[in-house]
Amino acid sequence: MRRHLTNAGFGVVDYVSYPAGMLLVAPIVLHRLGSAEYGLWMIATAVISAGGILASGFCDACIQRVAAHRGSCAFDRMRDAVRSMLAINLVTGTLLGAAVWAGAPYAARHAGAAQTISPAECQAALRIASAAILVRAMESVGVGVQRAFERYRATVQISAATRLLTLASAAVLAMLGCRTAAILVATVVWLALGTIAQFRQAGKLIGNFGPRRGPESSETRALFGLGFFAWVQAAGGVVYAQLDRILLGISLGAATVTPYSLCVQFAHPVFGLTASGLNFLFPYLSGRAGALSASSLRVTLLKAFACNLALVVCGVGALLLIGDRLIRIWAGPAVAQRAAPILLPIVAGAALTGLGVTGTYALQALGQFRSVAWISLAGRGAMLLMMSELLRHRGVQGLALSRLFYGAVSLLVYIPLLQQLKPSRDAARMAAALPGPVSAQEGSNL
Helix, strand or coil, X not given: CHHXXXXXXXXXXXXXXXXXXXXHHHHHHHHHHCHHHHXXXXXXXXXHHHHHHHHCCCHHHHHHHHXXXXXXXXXXXXXXXXXXXXXXXXXXXXXXXXXXXXXXXXXXXXXXXXXXXXXXXXXXXXXXXXXXXXXXXXXXXXXXHHHHCCCCHHHHHHHHHHXXXXXXXXXXXXXXXXXXXXXXXXXXXXXXXXXXXXHHHHHHHHCCCCCCCCCCHHHHHHHHHHHHHHHHHHHHHHHHHHHHHXXXXXXXXXXXXXXXXXXXXXXXXXXXXXXXXXXXXXXXXXXXXXXXCHHHHHHHHHHHHHHHXXXXXXXXXXXXXXXXXXXXXXXXXXXXXXXXXXXXXXXXXXXXXXXXXXXXXXXXXXXXXXXXXXXXXHHHHHHHHHHHHHHHHHCHHHHHHHHHHHHHHHHHHHHHHHHHCCHHHHHHHHHHCCCCHHHHHHHCCC
């Protein structure tokens, strides 16, 4: 229990380190470099973040495979899975980085509309960001190995230190008068050093998994079979995170985006902190799914869901008590007044999504990536349809209600999970959880 609490604590630290650092650094960069340079920094950071998520979208499958091999003491297969993951991320990171590099001149012409920033500077910033995408893709493999071993302390310490050093260097460079390109170069350097440190820690756990031989074909097929659906889910999340604000700005004007965005930003930690705090559940169950009976697994998941519920209730309670005052402090009484009617449905939507965390991790640990992906994509697709309709008829309140609907759909993950936990399916579930490539792929077909 103590180990799980420690992992949960470090998961939360991993989540909050970057936004907490941004609260301190963003005003310095904005004041020293101006809004145009700050905006370019935010664009490049968003490109790195989105590209890194897409390039490493298969890594959840790798965590599941490594944890399962570890549970069965198949150490050679474990190293084969990591080599295959390295090859996959190298390819996806290179392709995405090349796409950003090639598209940088076109994007720079639009992003550099402000007279204080030249298209050449925008192009340079985006191309530096394209290199960071590949580094992030490689880093995620080292992080995934440590999480598969349920070792969160070292990987979170490295990740948090890398983020804070990146932000600190941005503040120092801004105070010295350096522009966005210099900040991004420093970002790539710190990311590269952090990646080296992550691989050193992973090597201590799994031994030498360097590319002395090519990726093993059966592990590569298994990772693609499981990881494709995890990647689709990650891609949908990248689109979903931005589209609602774009539609709102186009439909009702930029001024309406501010209260909505603030409500979303304050509500997101209800889900984000819950997902980070319970992240240890995914490798824990992945390594033991083949050995636990359905009854033992039910008891474990009930305990996890109780913690899940407690985290969500605490987060929702805090927001309902002080959310209005926080928005008033951050943005003033006028914005707080416009945010008041939409805060509750947005918080409720985040709470429902947060309650689905235990079910999502459990299904993925059992190899059911396909079920999770289809439920997630179905919810997002239905939300987008409702979003456009409710936005036209009820404005920003309709948009907030669409998030509530998506949160409700995300709870559907418990339907296939409950089917997996039936005593009559105990033997079949244990066979599907075995780390062999064929059974793993069959396990992804619910």
